Amino acid sequence: MTDTELTDDALPPAPPEAPKRSHKLRWASLSVVLLGVAVAGVVAWKQVKPIVDSRRYASVTDTVPTAPKLTAKPGETVYRIDPTHSSLTYAITETFVGKGESTATGVTHGIAGDLAINGGDLGKSRVGKIVVNVEQFRSDNNLRDARIRQDFLSSHQFPLATFATQDLQGLEGKLVEGQSKTFTMDGFVTLKGTSATASWDVTARLVDGKLTATATTTAKLSRFDAGPISIAGLVKTADDVKLTLKLTAVDPTTTDVATEVASAGRVSTSTATSPSFAKVVQPIIEANCASCHTTGQMADEHIPMDTAGEVQKISDGIKTVTQSGYMPPWPASDKGVPLSHVATLSSKDLDALAAWSDGGGKLDVPATTKITLAREAAELQPRDDLSLEIPKYLGSIDNTNDYRCFVLDPKITEDTYLTGYRFLADQVQELHHAQVFQVSDEQVQSSKAKDGKDGQPGWSCYGGPELRGRRPDRVPGQPRTRDAGFAGQANLVAGWVPGQSPVIFPEQSGVLLHPGDALVLQIHYHYADEPIADRSGLSLQLDPGGSKIKELRVVNPLGPVEIPCAPKDADEPLCDRDASIADNVTRFGRAGASNESGLLALCGHTPEELTKDFDGSVARSSCIAKVPQDGVIIGAMGHMHTLGKSIRLTLDPDQPSEKILLDIPNWSFDWQMNYGFEEPVRVKAGEQIRIDCAWDRSADPNRAPKYIVFAEGTEDEMCFGTYSLIPDEQRNG
Numbered sequence: 001m002t003d004t005e006l007t008d009d010a011l012p013p014a015p016p017e018a019p020k021r022s023h024k025l026r027w028a029s030l031s032v033v034l035l036g037v038a039v040a041g042v043v044a045w046k047q048v049k050p051i052v053d054s055r056r057y058a059s060v061t062d063t064v065p066t067a068p069k070l071t072a073k074p075g076e077t078v079y080r081i082d083p084t085h086s087s088l089t090y091a092i093t094e095t096f097v098g099k100g101e102s103t104a105t106g107v108t109h110g111i112a113g114d115l116a117i118n119g120g121d122l123g124k125s126r127v128g129k130i131v132v133n134v135e136q137f138r139s140d141n142n143l144r145d146a147r148i149r150q151d152f153l154s155s156h157q158f159p160l161a162t163f164a165t166q167d168l169q170g171l172e173g174k175l176v177e178g179q180s181k182t183f184t185m186d187g188f189v190t191l192k193g194t195s196a197t198a199s200w201d202v203t204a205r206l207v208d209g210k211l212t213a214t215a216t217t218t219a220k221l222s223r224f225d226a227g228p229i230s231i232a233g234l235v236k237t238a239d240d241v242k243l244t245l246k247l248t249a250v251d252p253t254t255t256d257v258a259t260e261v262a263s264a265g266r267v268s269t270s271t272a273t274s275p276s277f278a279k280v281v282q283p284i285i286e287a288n289c290a291s292c293h294t295t296g297q298m299a300d301e302h303i304p305m306d307t308a309g310e311v312q313k314i315s316d317g318i319k320t321v322t323q324s325g326y327m328p329p330w331p332a333s334d335k336g337v338p339l340s341h342v343a344t345l346s347s348k349d350l351d352a353l354a355a356w357s358d359g360g361g362k363l364d365v366p367a368t369t370k371i372t373l374a375r376e377a378a379e380l381q382p383r384d385d386l387s388l389e390i391p392k393y394l395g396s397i398d399n400t401n402d403y404r405c406f407v408l409d410p411k412i413t414e415d416t417y418l419t420g421y422r423f424l425a426d427q428v429q430e431l432h433h434a435q436v437f438q439v440s441d442e443q444v445q446s447s448k449a450k451d452g453k454d455g456q457p458g459w460s461c462y463g464g465p466e467l468r469g470r471r472p473d474r475v476p477g478q479p480r481t482r483d484a485g486f487a488g489q490a491n492l493v494a495g496w497v498p499g500q501s502p503v504i505f506p507e508q509s510g511v512l513l514h515p516g517d518a519l520v521l522q523i524h525y526h527y528a529d530e531p532i533a534d535r536s537g538l539s540l541q542l543d544p545g546g547s548k549i550k551e552l553r554v555v556n557p558l559g560p561v562e563i564p565c566a567p568k569d570a571d572e573p574l575c576d577r578d579a580s581i582a583d584n585v586t587r588f589g590r591a592g593a594s595n596e597s598g599l600l601a602l603c604g605h606t607p608e609e610l611t612k613d614f615d616g617s618v619a620r621s622s623c624i625a626k627v628p629q630d631g632v633i634i635g636a637m638g639h640m641h642t643l644g645k646s647i648r649l650t651l652d653p654d655q656p657s658e659k660i661l662l663d664i665p666n667w668s669f670d671w672q673m674n675y676g677f678e679e680p681v682r683v684k685a686g687e688q689i690r691i692d693c694a695w696d697r698s699a700d701p702n703r704a705p706k707y708i709v710f711a712e713g714t715e716d717e718m719c720f721g722t723y724s725l726i727p728d729e730q731r732n733g
Contacts, residue, residue, distance in 0.1 A: 169184040339676065
């Protein structure tokens with residue numbers, strides 16, 4: 001937690017050996033977000049930074065902040081806010097999936113400030129800067145509190161909010177004991193470094209020498225980049241939040257003012273005996289949660305569960321997210337082919353977690369007791385057969401979106417399979433996403449003409465490595481096979497986003513590397529501050545070519561994106577399609593236009609066709625691609641950005657043999673999984689696969705108006721599918 005001291009005055013601010021592996025690995029539980037998720041750079045820095053810093057608020061103190069002190073002028077009495085009898089409460093409408101609307105409230109007692117009251121002429125009174133510790137907001141749900149601190153208020157970084165008064169309208173007359181005064185207090189609220197005007201309706205009076213007041217106002221979360229809160233599949237809130245400030249202020253010359261206010265303890269809501277944490281709750285957590293929420297896993301920096309104490313801190317929220325079905329995460333529906341390792345909790349487990357939460361989240365083990373991965377999850381970590389790091393690279397704040405390519409040479413001397421990997425993130429706060437491309441020995445040689453030519457390791461690259469020479473999928477003496485249709489970026493074999501788990505390819509499969517082949521690691525750096533030199537890399541699991549590994553191909557069926565602005569925004573400059581695409585070209589080069597035009601041509605669509613049924617909110621698109629080779633498909637995934645509504649991949653669409661490979665009816669940007677099939681699906685070369693995508697502008701109503709097409713930015717959109725194909729025709733390995 002950062003320092004709670006404020007030293008500025010009360011003036012208002014300006015506005016402002018390879019073991020045998022299971023044939024069916026848990027892709028979803030590992031969150032194998034590869035090949036396409038990283039293409040888009042799915043996590044913007046403003047979303048990553050709270051994750052990076054999250055452990056800063058692991059223990060929130062109850063220390064009262066310090067506010068600038070006022071000195072009494074003639075005729076004034078200074079009153080100081082007593083935090084033990086003062087509070088700031090928020091109230092906001094929230095809607096949980098399947099439960100309708102309710103009002104969420106949270107309160108903090110971390111309030112400080114002075115008021116100089118002129119008893120003979122109240123209009124001459126002064127209000128000093130009021131300082132509130134918003135990190136101390138507590139509600140009836142400790143997971144809600146953690147998410148608000150981390151993802152919306154960023155209160156581990158900005159723990160203090162302030163109110164600086166400019167004017168007291170309607171406050172007049174003399175101070176009379178017991179007589180109420182109603183007036184308006186105008187000024188500036190500053191939160192997360194952003195200031196906005198605010199007007200409070202105040203009722204105040206003096207009782208037994210203590211000044212009491214109740215002040216209310218309504219603010220918009222969006223004004224401070226703090227909402228409206230929307231967690232797909234779980235909850236959303238309104239933008240308007242009602243704030244109620246209840247103050248009791250005392251004469252500091254006669255009354256001591258507390259410097260710490262203890263928060264209320266956890267209250268049990270159940271009369272039944274709480275289940276044992278050690279015997280009941282801990283095994284459930286270790287079997288269903290630890291694979292994501294312990295050190296080194298995809299969500300440990302987000303919601304850590306390394307110890308029993310950390311689980312206890314979110315006991316309310318565990319009930320909320322499991323009862324609602326939000327956790328364990330599983331966005332895919334049960335339509336179509338059966339998926340492996342469906343993440344669900346039994347009714348017995350759900351009841352046990354709820355009873356433990358209602359019982360106060362009690363522990364019968366030390367809070368330091370370690371939460372460990374279940375054996376199955378631990379076995380799914382790839383071996384570290386070879387680790388490779390990039391040379392030390394230092395970017396520039398003048399290029400805040402820096403795409404950089406580096407050759408990582410595993411020195412392959414005989415056919416070898418890449419069967420798993422782990423991205424070794426160094427300066428996580430700078431890393432937006434990464435992609436890994438397979439390149440041939442010829443391309444490795446051609447990279448030397450680019451590498452380091454600007455005085456820094458690697459070279460600037462956007463769409464991919466863009467290296468001359470034979471591609472690794474073009475083996476001399478063997479026919480070339482490729483997708484009939486747009487297949488995404490050539491020879492993309494892996495990817496990473498912050499928080500992603502390590503990967504093991506399923507069904508005893510892998511990427512075939514020939515002698516001389518190497519990997520190009522493309523990193524998208526996004527700088528918010530002066531860069532720090534980075535040395536990220538890859539840890540590889542490698543198996544010999546003579547083993548029974550099957551060569552894996554990853555195919556990316558894509559679709560165009562045409563999302564007009566809402567009618568009310570039609571006159572905004574970037575709501576013109578041509579202007580929007582011109583802006584994309586400025587940001588991304590010629591690919592800012594050619595990606596969408598190419599997809600329209602390949603899919604046989606026009607912008608007019610795709611937008612004719614646009615209702616001002618929901619847009620739709622589709623495309624048909626063809627399977628490139630005979631073989632079996634073993635898994636699939638989808639990728640869109642934050643406006644995504646639904647995505648589906650269908651084999652043999654509109655035919656008697658139709659199979660839905662993957663259906664995600666309620667898209668969540670937070671849960672982009674690769675789903676393994678219970679049984680491989682046999683396919684023939686030339687069979688059709690259709691991708692269907694839908695987007696909903698209402699998912700982000702405060703977004704700056706712009707016509708959206710297929711592009712790389714997080715606030716652009718994609719219709720991106722992936723399926724993993726093991727061809728019948730295997731190259732020698």
